[in-house]
Amino acid sequence: MKPKSHTLFHFTSSLDNLTKILTSGFWPRYCSEDFRWYNEALGYVAYPMVCFCDIPLTRITDHTMFYGRFGIGMKRDWAIRAGLNPVMYLSYNSPIRTNVLNLARQGQEDPNFFPSDEHRKIQVDAILNLISVIKPIEGVMEVGDPPRLLPKEFYLENEWRFVPQLEQGRICIPIQKFRTSKDEYNEYTFNNCLLKYSLDDIQYLFVEDDSAMRDMLGFLNSLLLTGKQTTEGVDLLKTKLITLESIETDF
Template sequence: MSRLSSETLFHYVRKKEYLISILKNNFRPRYVIEKFTVESGELIKAALPMLCFCDITLSSIDEHVKWYGRYGIGMKKEWALKKGLTPVHYYNPESHAMKYLSKALLYMRQKLNNGESNPDLISDYYNLWFMKPYIGMQFNRFEKSISPKKYYDERE
């Protein structure tokens, strides 16, 4: 297989207690606020249940642990595939694909706001959130500051 990516997915946490909890109770998603700027410039926010894994080789992990913590657990990719995990898609806000997705997101949100709540529409709406910007600003808990972050480097 590929040597450009790890054969293991890693999940990092800030505290040893969090890692012990995972070992005792399994992985549990947390709600994370994701932001999505649509073509009109409007910022849409959603709190989504999320559990993040990265596909970064151990020789390249230094920068990642500065943001997310030095306690980690690795799972074989085979496990992830059996569990239905999939990588996120990274987008350039200026791309043609993003303009199309922006319109789709606004259309779906309008339908949901108008009381249409069929399962397919809701599923499609939330599937758009499997996307992250290529680059953005993020709060660093350890440094207590907001810094530029190239999300693409996380290889989620």
């Protein structure tokens, strides 16, 4: 069994979410991140992102039970072209973690460390982008609304991540602002940061069962009737459909 796949998987909780991906693209939404590896007192922050896992089909059952029973599999070469990157998992005592912390804190104590405000901005932007693809190997994940805390071994997900390039006030926000204003921030990323692809970049479309398959086929046919997709496009998408029930039975 291969430990990874040439396909990256993104799962979601509903057929409606999946059809929105097919009509609009991937929407980078703000997600709370366990940030205690960086600053224990800070706790959590939020970044806008679209997340994928790089695991074989034989291992996706646990993943879908947590994230949702609908999903899409994208070819890995698309992910590379689109600027996605594998997440870097850090252990608490790693010298790499120490190096990242040292880089991030440069100039915080010495106001003359940077020769100009422009140099400071370049450094801060670079650090924020670097930290956006770093996670601890394990931590506590906020799930649901109101949020509940669940322990999770993050490194088992082999995550790839897309984080849009945004200005400092949007790339990383405090958890308090996330909880009070996430709809406003998510609206901005929907209007400005959708992650696009072509139909040829799709490897699989996952639905939960045969009933959901019929609903998805109805949706695809509606794309044809409304002129939002060609006959060739709809036929291509239909060839990529598979139920999670069949995967769990056959793999």
